[in-house]
Amino acid sequence: MLIGSDQVYPPYDYIEDGETKGLDADVMALIAPKLGLSVKFVDTRFANLISGLQAQRYDMIASALYVTPARAKVVDYIPYAKTGGSLMVRGDDSFAPKKPEELCGKRVGNLKGAAWVPELQKVSDASCASSPIQVQEYATSAEAVQALFSRGVDVVFDDAGVSQAAVTTAGGDRLRITSDEILFPIVMGIAVKKGNSALAERVDAELKGLIASGDYDKLLKKYNLAMPTPEEIQKSLTE
Structure with a gap:
């Protein structure tokens, strides 16, 4: 599975010793094995992430992408943190x-x-x-x-x-x-191409399992982050 990521954005996404590190790499390291998939990150500047997803250069964006109503018109989100x-x-x-x-x-x-x-x-x-x-x-x-x-x-x-x-x-x-x-507290989301509900639902299900186990909370605390509330998610999609 190819993941679009702006890898000059520490502590969320960066390259160290030739490997992608940071929050999004850690999140994918938890989720991808449960999906039975291997992950390869595609380094892409932030302003080009969504256009790259639409052009099918990768399957998903995991790059501290903020959830906004405008972006939600062209991608489907799986909210995974707030900052x-x-x-x-x-x-x-x-x-x-x-x-x-x-x-x-x-x-x-x-x-x-x-x-x-x-x-x-x-x-x-x-x-x-x-x-x-x-x-x-x-x-x-x-x-x-x-x-x-x-x-x-x-x-x-x-x-x-x-x-x-x-x-x-x-x-x-x-x-x-x-x-x-x-x-300006804001929700971050993993993004898939609009209409790719099969992938979005699988990622969402595995994320919910990690949250229920307590493993995901430990990861978020490492980065001084938290999960958004349902109200915060709804607000981020409508305002």
Whole structure:
């Protein structure tokens, strides 16, 4: 089974010693054997993941893909975790935003195609008047962080787990997370091509079995994540 994955997105998807590692590799390592399938990851940039699935370059996307109503029109989801965003600045910067409303007039680095980009635009439209949030998108999270270091942006808005991994990797006090709660909480889903109900149902059934056994909860805690509630899943599909 071929899996589309953006493998420059630690801690969710990355390559180490020639092997795909991270949350999605760990999830597939639990599910694939129960399906009687071997897995091969196809490294694909985030913005091209869904088009690659539609073109049948792979059978499934497992790449910390956020569930949104727009994406749900073209893929079928199996929700498997929830996360959210964090604000990150240089360690020597006095600017310490906690909420998106504090980003008016600032240059904000984001992953290209990320689900929170339109959310930031909504905040900008509602709260920033003549000093809008200046959203700048990058092909990878690492490029957004590099732009922060080079002062090309004032702050990076990225997934909470990714931000924490970036702080750890940078070492010392080069980066710091300034938000003290998860922003725009969001559901992540494994995705299959729209209408591929046979595969979606098999993956969903095995996931539910892992959750019931307690094994899956242990995995999520490793990444400081949790399963979304049914209400959160429904909200992610309709708003």
